[in-house]
Amino acid sequence: MGIYARRRFVNALVMSLSVAATAFGVVWLVLVLWTLLYQGFSAIGPVLFTQMTPPPGSSGGLLNAIFGSLVMTVAATLIGTPTGMLAGTFLAEYSRGGRFGEIVRFINDILLSAPSIIVGLFVYEIMVVPMGHFSAWAGAVALAIIVIPVVVRTTEDMLNLVPNTLREAASALGTPRWKVIVMVSYRAAVQGMLTGVMLAVARIAGETAPLLFTALNNQFWSTNLNAPIANLPVVIFQFAMSPYADWQLLAWGGALLITITVLFLNIGARLLASWSTFKP
Amino acid sequence: MTAETVEAAASRADRQGRAGAVGDGIFRALTFFFALLVLLILGGVIISLIAGAWPAFRAFGPAFVISEVWNPVTGKFGALAPIYGTLVTSAIAMLIGIPVAFGVAVFITEISPVWLKRPLATMIELLAAIPSIIYGIWGLFVFAPFVQQYIQPGIIDTLGNIPGIGALFAGPPLGIGVLTAGFILAIMVLPFISAIMRDVFETVPPMLKESAYGLGATRSEVVWQVVLPFTRVGVVGGVMLGLGRALGETMAVTFVIGNAHRISASILQPGTTISASLANEFTEAFGDLYRSSLIALGFILFVITFIVLAIAKVMLLRLQKQAGG
Numbered sequence: 179m180g181i182y183a184r185r186r187f188v189n190a191l192v193m194s195l196s197v198a199a200t201a202f203g204v205v206w207l208v209l210v211l212w213t214l215l216y217q218g219f220s221a222i223g224p225v226l227f228t229q230m231t232p233p234p235g236s237s238g239g240l241l242n243a244i245f246g247s248l249v250m251t252v253a254a255t256l257i258g259t260p261t262g263m264l265a266g267t268f269l270a271e272y273s274r275g276g277r278f279g280e281i282v283r284f285i286n287d288i289l290l291s292a293p294s295i296i297v298g299l300f301v302y303e304i305m306v307v308p309m310g311h312f313s314a315w316a317g318a319v320a321l322a323i324i325v326i327p328v329v330v331r332t333t334e335d336m337l338n339l340v341p342n343t344l345r346e347a348a349s350a351l352g353t354p355r356w357k358v359i360v361m362v363s364y365r366a367a368v369q370g371m372l373t374g375v376m377l378a379v380a381r382i383a384g385e386t387a388p389l390l391f392t393a394l395n396n397q398f399w400s401t402n403l404n405a406p407i408a409n410l411p412v413v414i415f416q417f418a419m420s421p422y423a424d425w426q427l428l429a430w431g432g433a434l435l436i437t438i439t440v441l442f443l444n445i446g447a448r449l450l451a452s453w454s455t456f457k458p
Numbered sequence: 459m460t461a462e463t464v465e466a467a468a469s470r471a472d473r474q475g476r477a478g479a480v481g482d483g484i485f486r487a488l489t490f491f492f493a494l495l496v497l498l499i500l501g502g503v504i505i506s507l508i509a510g511a512w513p514a515f516r517a518f519g520p521a522f523v524i525s526e527v528w529n530p531v532t533g534k535f536g537a538l539a540p541i542y543g544t545l546v547t548s549a550i551a552m553l554i555g556i557p558v559a560f561g562v563a564v565f566i567t568e569i570s571p572v573w574l575k576r577p578l579a580t581m582i583e584l585l586a587a588i589p590s591i592i593y594g595i596w597g598l599f600v601f602a603p604f605v606q607q608y609i610q611p612g613i614i615d616t617l618g619n620i621p622g623i624g625a626l627f628a629g630p631p632l633g634i635g636v637l638t639a640g641f642i643l644a645i646m647v648l649p650f651i652s653a654i655m656r657d658v659f660e661t662v663p664p665m666l667k668e669s670a671y672g673l674g675a676t677r678s679e680v681v682w683q684v685v686l687p688f689t690r691v692g693v694v695g696g697v698m699l700g701l702g703r704a705l706g707e708t709m710a711v712t713f714v715i716g717n718a719h720r721i722s723a724s725i726l727q728p729g730t731t732i733s734a735s736l737a738n739e740f741t742e743a744f745g746d747l748y749r750s751s752l753i754a755l756g757f758i759l760f761v762i763t764f765i766v767l768a769i770a771k772v773m774l775l776r777l778q779k780q781a782g783g
Contacts, residue, residue, distance in 0.1 A: 185676055185679070186676065188676070188678055189676035189677055189678040189679070191678075192677075192678035192681070192682075193569060193677060193678060195561060196561040196562075196564040196565045196568075196569060197561075197565060197569065198561070199557065199558045199559075199560070199561020199562055199565070200561060200562045200565040200566075200578075202558055202561075203558050203559075203561075203562050203648050203649075203652070204581075206645045206648075207581075207585050207645070207648075207649065209596075209600075210588075210592065210593060210596045210645070213596055213599075213600050214592060214596065217599075260492075261492050261495060262492075264488060264489045264491075264492035264493075265489065265492040265493040265495065265496050267489045268486075268489035268490055268492065268493040269493060271489070272486055272489060272490070273493070278493075279493070281497070282493045282494075282496050282497060284768075284771060285496060285497055285500045286496050287767075287771050288500065288764060288767050288768065288771070289496065289499065289500060291699060291702050291703060291763075291767055291770075292503075292706065292760070292763060292764075292767070293705070293706020293707070293708070293733060293759060293760070293763055294706070294708070295706065295708045295733045295736055295737065295756070295759075296503060296507070296706070296756055296759065296760050296763075297503070298736075299506075299507065299510070299736070299740075299753060299756045300502065300503045300506050300507070302740075303506035303507075303509070303510050303753075304502065304506055323499060326496065326499070327496070330496060352471075352475075353478075354475075354477075354478025354479065354481055354482050355478075355482045355485070355486070356478075356481045356482050356484075356485035356486070357478065357481070359485070360485075377587075380587055381587075383589070384588070384589020384590075384591060384592070385589065386589070386590075386591045386708070386709045387708035387709060387733065387736075387737060390736075390737055390740065390741065391740050391741060394741065411589070411591055411709075414591055414595065415591065415594075415709065415712075415737075418594075418595045418598060418599070418713065419598075419713070426599070429595060430595070433591065433592050433595055436589055436591070436592070437588060437589070437592055440587055440588060440589060441584060441587070441588075444583075444584055444587045445584075448580075
């Protein structure tokens with residue numbers, strides 16, 4: 179075989195392997211989604227949203243779990259967003275090139291991809307043990323710790339996209355630094371920062387591991403944030419592992435709900451990002 | 459509105475200036491405090507894990523890491539089986555995931571027609587966002603039974619009979635086990651790694667690739683001799699990020715690994731990982747030593763992932779500097 183034929187052959191081989199890899203990857207992912215839709219839709223009905231999680235062997239809904247997940251997600255977002263935004267502001271506006279900022283940025287990136295089950299252990303140690311019981315608050319704090327690094331990262335990135343000339347123009351008018359940040363930088367970067375918050379919410383919407391040792395689970399309706407609370411991910415975990423067909427069906431229903439929520443949040447975040455003033 | 463005197467205006471500006479300076483100090487201190495909080499969280503995680511793991515480390519000493527025993531009844535605990543399971547499932551995930559993710563990234567950046575590029579890239583990024591519990595229950599209800607019925611008997615009959623590596627594929631077909639868990643992990647980290655690889659490949663200046671094409675290079679030569687050398691650090695960084703994710707992944711693994719605290723020669727048999735042990739046993743752990751041993755497992759996982767993530771971060775930073783100039 180001549181050198182040209184060999185090169186052409188190698189090229190064809192590598193390219194077809196690449197196409198095959200793509201087909202292979204896409205097939206599995208489509209299979210996962212298809213099963214999810216197929217099984218999930220047979221579980222979704224009005225009952226799912228109006229009844230509580232049932233005892234073993236009978237049918238019911240996921241109302242208390244949906245409520246618990248919503249409450250903890252909202253609480254975690256309310257705790258995590260301001261914290262993350264202010265820390266991100268420090269990194270982007272005050273510490274450009276500073277040593278302390280470098281360290282915070284590095285640590286934040288580690289936190290961003292640290293195993294979420296470790297966060298659960300941490301919150302167990304600092305909240306569940308001292309309080310003596312599992313609680314929705316502990317779950318919310320665990321989720322907030324997952325929100326914070328995402329928001330820090332996007333806030334910093336988005337503020338860095340704001341052109342310095344805008345800040346200089348405001349400063350030249352005698353505006354104090356904090357006003358420049360709040361009235362100019364934030365306004366210019368607001369869509370991007372909101373995108374970060376939406377991505378963070380999408381991330382905690384399906385997060386299971388940190389809730390196992392913090393919010394635990396609750397078979398009944400509860401609005402007490404100081405007590406264990408039902409939540410979709412842990413209910414899915416428990417029900418899917420059970421031998422009861424009714425419970426397994428509910429697990430699929432819950433899984434579909436979570437996936438739809440996550441996909442909507444992600445698509446929403448993308449749309450929002452495409453409208454933002456300054457793009458990466 | 460009456461006109462201000464010059465003095466009045468000057469003193470007003472002065473007051474405002476001072477108020478601005480005070481506001482500045484407060485705002486700066488506020489943002490500094492929250493930046494510090496990020497450090498404190500990580501510090502808190504490390505300290506609380508060490509404190510929680512201390513009774514176990516004191517009771518068992520360094521032998522904790524190399525002992526395979528896990529017996530809650532007699533109160534003897536060792537971390538070797540979960541550590542082994544974590545490393546083996548992640549290794550399987552990487553063995554399958556890296557080549558496939560690489561193929562996908564090459565397809566998107568080099569081969570795909572323009573109209574397909576964006577939808578494919580978007581789809582992969584959306585799939586990377588799907589919570590791992592979804593992959594877990596799919597693995598449990600769909601993949602494990604399928605593997606048990608159609609794949610594993612074949613593997614056991616063929617690969618299981620080869621002398622030497624046969625022990626790796628021995629035993630009854632159970633469906634759940636280390637290999638299944640590794641495969642589910644591979645499917646889960648696949649979109650994640652290929653999304654990063656694609657981003658990294660896009661940083662190659664078109665001029666470089668066009669020059670190679672201009673000299674008559676084939677696509678595969680451009681990929682191997684231009685794109686990969688240029689992005690090597692970034693690719694390694696992306697792979698390490700994926701590895702960090704696979705090591706710490708809980709839900710995708712817990713459903714299908716079988717939670718057996720033992721090290722089997724065969725990868726078709728059940729095992730456990732650090733995160734799966736935690737998820738399965740932590741809330742039911744009785745006694746302080748049992749709980750402390752589980753926290754000690756968590757600490758070991760944290761140390762392993764911290765090292766992997768730190769390497770990933772350093773690699774990606776190097777690529778950034780290179781791309782920036």
